[in-house]
Amino acid sequence: MNLDTNTEAVRRINLRILPFLMLLYLVAYIDRSNISVAALSMNAELGLTSQMYGLAAGIFFATYIVFEIPSNVLLTRFGARRWIARIMITWGIVAAGMAFVSSAHQLYGMRLLLGAAEAGFTPGIIYYLAKWYPSRDRANAMSFFYIGAALASVIGLPLSGLLLNAHGTLGLSGWRWVFLIEGIPAVLLGFAVLKFLPDRPKDAAWLTAGQQDSLERTIAAEEAEAPVSHHASWSVAFSSIRVWLLAFFWLLQAFGTIGITLFMPLIVKNLSGGGNLAVSLLSAVPFLAACVFMFFNSRHSDRTGERAFHLGLPLALAGACLLGATYVGDPRLSYLLLVLSVALNWAVIPIFWAVTTELVSGLAAAISIALINALANVAGLALPPVIGWIKDSTGTYDIALTLVASALIAGGVLGIAIVRTGTPALRLSRQ
Template sequence: MPIPAVGGPHAVATRKAMLRLLPILCLAYFMSYVDRTNIALAKTHLQADVGISVAAFGLGAGLFFVTYALLEVPSNLVMYRVGPRRWIARIALTWGAVTSLMMFIDDDVTFYIGRMALGAAEAGLYPAMMYMVTQWFAQKDRVTVTGFIYLAPSLGLLLGGPLGGALMELDDLYGFHGWQWMFLIEGLITMVVGLVVLALLPERPADAKWLTADEAAALSEQAARGSETHGGLTLKNNLGKAFGRPFILLIGFIYFLNQITMNGVTFNVPSIIESLDVSGAFLVGLLSGVTGIGGTIGVLLIPAVFRRVPRESFTIGVLAVAPAVVAAVFLAVSSPVARIALIGLMSVLTLGTLPVFWSVAMARMSGIVAAAGLAFINTVGLTGGFVGPYLFGLAESDSGDPASGFYIVIVVSLIGGGLAVALRRALRQEDRRTAGTATTTATTAPAPAPAIEKDSEVLP
């Protein structure tokens, strides 16, 4: 995914924006993944030290996504009012504090409360970042930008395991367990990141001191271009009908199935590796980083291919079905090395497809619809983050094998492939309707207002 070459004002401004914005956004998103998945490393220790069962762990891991999903749309509507810089900083400061407070977990109930509070605190982070992408980058660059942003969770999975494993080696220091040190220190780091966001992240191109006036204007103009007609589909004071468009619902449901697989596997990788006779918190954490290696390959490779062969529904369909094949092979082999490699391949597919999801959605949204619609898709999708760990926990309780959840992966992946066929029809229908709206507008109005201006009237 090459950064656009130096050229006219827009190309120069895009390169500057990528170099200045993406490190800050990626830093925040990196810590979000570290903080939401670090309990995977603590799983067996919470069982031994606090008495949290496998089923209770699966439920608690998933409860994060319940409050996260429920508050996505309200959070992003507030973000639209106050601006992404302050809102992303607020989110980071809040979830960092909650992460540190999770060191005081002492039973199932406090574990559930901590996970739900963490989800509530983090709600709105990702759609707020996607909203910024729609304000700063042209549609042709968004799949690349989103792919770079997804490097953050990939690196979170790659580096978060060794980091958490190293912190857990502090066991018994000053009378605290290693997992307590992990929660405390990682939460404090996140709060520092929140202050960095507040200090360095500009709200919009016009606020960036490192852009010239011409460069800022070029970014804003190109970001809005191509979304005008899709913005016209917004029904004033009726965002519910905008959410009900078939392509939005289908992307959300396919994302839901993707998240069942992704989070079900992610929250159980350390215990799967332990079941392969690997011991030691740091070594388990290090090997768990295979998900990060796979994810990094996926978010770099798949968007690059998609830019050259932009077949939307076909790409989503192939990437939806492929995890079923990987899961079947995983269940058929017994070699520890092969199983760890297949977990990495699973991450290539599940993480690599996400930039494509968001590029397809952002091409058809702008303004307040982008703020609320992207949050709505994330809400539907991330409920899979609750279902996945919970189903994996039930499967392990029944079988005693943490890898038994791969049967669930096969089922949900095949369903996702079927929905991709329906998505193809929905996207064609959406684009035909959009073309008709554009033609009607062109013949009845002398000069349509930019989509962002029209959409700004929707929010009361």
């Protein structure tokens, strides 16, 4: 392994591929979560209760879960470039089409279609990045990719808030403009993927032959050393204890990233009582903090080589901050603790995927990543309707946020145990 050659190659990849992937995920996350801002006026127009909105937000994950693993299998067959382009073009069309729903049931149907169209995008990109970055650079790369998701909220929430103010333009409600305008970029970027995204280092004309060869050999050597090796059957993903433990951790973590994200504007409105634009701006701040926390947590983890406490400790602290935000009583202090909770929650994401891709490789990795992500999205399917039902029943989000906080604290403890286990029951023997 030539470290100098790999360092220069990674530097080029950081400049050529990472910004583009960040843009793709930014657009994906806006299209997935902009319903949270649209809800500020859409719910009243369509006659949605909090529980009905929660069902619309969460039902996306029903088809997303079903098609997640098949999508990643097809990605390994057709190549990342063509498959990711397909995903983006179809989801962009569906996302824009949500502008024309006129009833709750039509909204449910379009969210189901959106989940099917977008299924496999996130695990596909994670698998793709593992083919480009040696393990020592992987957490940092993952952090930049997920910064794209956080920036989607930083940019998308205020943008969606502004589009709500276009109410009445050409006879369309503001929330319809949110879906229509924000769905178009995915279609355009899908065609850009076909032109600009190489499948693996050997296909990148902007890397030298030496850099291509060095990266391919380094990553192949690491895959051969993975506990679930490159040559393992896809079925290993379903029989590995560690894969299921990682999936359960990711499920607990998703209580925060999915549950809080989809209700953030409504929670902030409940705290501040401000107008739509002010609420959307305040809702963006936690995700700006998340960008900073992800960058420094992943960078420090890569430099020190320590994964366990970089994975588990921020998540446990996120749960503690959320409990404080729920019961402190002062709206300003509650908002500050909410910002810290979101930032700490997101800080673990790149560490988690770095750990996961260090443990599995090959087709087993594609299946494992999709399986882990699919299980986590059970939280997306079940949690929003539950949060909405709790809000309708009690008039507050307190019990729902306590549930989320408890999951985050439990997840933090589990994350440390997964990485730092010394017990035979948690060790994964070489397959």
